[in-house]
Amino acid sequence: MKQIWNEIQPVDQYKIVLKGMLNHFDQKVMSLLYQPLIGPNCYSLYMTLWNEVEVNRLWSETWNHYHLMNFLHLNLQQIYEARLKLEGIGLLKTYTKNVDDVRTFIYELQPPLSPEQFFNDGFLNIFLYRQIGKTHFLKLKKFFSDQRVEASDFQDITRSFHDVFKTSIDEQMIYNEELQEISKLHGDEQFIARREAEQIKIENHHFNFDILFAELRDFMIPQRAITSEVKEAIIKLSYLYGINELDMKSILLSAVNAEQTIEIDELRKLARDWYQIEHQEGLPQLVDRIQPAMYRSSVKNEGDTEEEKLITYLETTSPRQVLMDISDGSEPAKADLQAIEDVMFQQQLPPGVMNVLIQYVLIKTDMKLTKNYLEKVASHWARKKLKTVKEAMEFAIKEDRQYKQWVNTKDNKTQRRKPVRTEKLPDWFAEENNEKAAQKEIQNTESLEEKRKRLEQIRNQYKKG
Structure with missing residues (x-):
């Protein structure tokens, strides 16, 4: 226990806050897409924290970590390790403060990625594929997708608001200042809403764009082709596949299309092909990388x-x-x-x-x-x-x-x-x-x-x- 004594103690208090409402579909995403990556302890911790917030509320009551230890049948070391995993994969943000020798944590649960975001992440989907195999991966993709409804052959006959409703509100009511004022939130209030999940951000400590741009200087790639989305993909791919600046230059040159732009999907495919050629393996593992x-x-x-x-x-x-x-x-x-x-x-x-x-x-x-x-x-x-x-x-x-x-x-x-x-x-x-x-x-x-x-x-x- 002393190994983490400075980080967390059983008597430390905590409160849970939801960053937007979570729903039943989020639970399916957590269970089927995230759980293979984070394991049962992390999944149980996330779901327990979620359920400790009352329905249609954003904040929970205050608890201490003895409660979590007894509830989950886990020791404090296991709870701490599960918390770190949730933080690392973007499902939890942790805040702390000390008042009169009482330490309190705020655990802010982040919504999971949508299936579309997850399967197009270029990072989490690859680790899921390696964890569960191709057959199960394809079944999960089918589970979280359905046939697109094509309405192009149909005529849109939807009525507008003005076609259906008639208003009898006078101008004085429309411009009533009191009504406008009481509709606003004040102070530390916020509306309950469903918020979009944030994708995992890989810190740009291992890739030098100055070197990459210097290598591209003699080639006909316009600067506008390297958009912020392309930069983010480059950082993630270089981290995932261990691609240095020189090799990334070659991949980018192959990814430029006739319109002098770079499609993210094509960039990912080329990076994956490069890795398979270099390592004769299906998918990358972190343990196979070498020092940048x-x-x-x-x-x-x-x-x-x-x-x-x-x-x-x-x-x-x-x-x-x-x-x-x-x-x-x-x-x-x-x-x-x-x-x-x-x-x-x-x-x-x-x-x-x-x-x-x-x-x-x-x-x-x-x-x-x-x-x-x-x-x-x-x-x-x-x-x-x-x-x-x-x-x-x-x-x-x-x-x-x-x-x-x-x-x-x-x-x-x-x-x-x-x-x-x-x-x-x-x-x-x-x-x-x-x-x-x-x-x-x-x-x-x-x-x-x-x-x-x-x-x-x-x-x-x-x-x-």
Whole structure:
């Protein structure tokens, strides 16, 4: 529990507000389109918060988080993790304030995307396809669509308002100031209404449009072709497929039509085709991406020192491959890949930073990829806006004492005290006080040492491709 004690506590109060009315159809969208992506805990949390708001109201009563824990049969850690997922996928906004040592949260539920928005998102629909497969995906698309009604062969005989109604209201009533005044809302009031959902916005930290425009300067693409919608699609596609500025230039050149415009659907198709050619895979996974060029170090080739070589390796290798290298080429467990992908999706950590995190967590948890610990450290790194491999290494060293407390707190609750052993760490994770570290004797390290050697071998394995 102490892992999230600063973030949330059972006694903390919360209120729920709806950003516009939600309806029965939204529930179907949540159940069939979002639940495969966010999982049952997130779905249950969203639906519970929704139902705690009375019918035809926008605000709920005040509750505390003990209530949620008892109601959902989830501990506070699970509720916190579910909340973060809902925030990351655009279904929840969270606000907080402290008054007289009482912390209160406002959970603002966001409406889900409409089926049309979801299936044309170019992001969520791809992850849903990969999660449930083609057959189920097509069934869901059919479920949320129907045949278009064509009225072009019919004559429109609809009567207008003036054809049907006659008014007897005099001019004095029309211009009555009191009537106009009482029709308005005042202060903090708002009308209850159905509001459109906001699509997920990918922050433009990984793509440099200046480089793209410089590359396009010698080609006959008018500036007006790169509209705001095209820019948004470029950002999303570059994030999803790992497309850099140079490759995006080639894709854009192929996407320009005879009218010198760019159609979003064609741009998405070309980006997908590019990915399949480059990776020989059906659909992308976050764990297969490598560090974007703009966040790589300036070290040429592989560097001279061991640290520079390791940085180069972590910058040019995907998280999946890092796990495979540590396991001597064995395919990583599906649960491990899912845990890494969830963290990358929620916290938007660059792949190189994720690689450092993988190494660090494996070292600290006896070569076990503990998801709770992984998510806790990842959220801390995301708040610190770590973008480069070197930043992540230095920050892990700086915060190691705090991270040890997180592990020890959990271990002390479930295990008796075990003999202390000094672990062998990669070169980038050197202790600040080398003299004290050298005085400690390594205990019970035969089997552990064999596992640690795999981390040492990865520097050489990547050279072999």
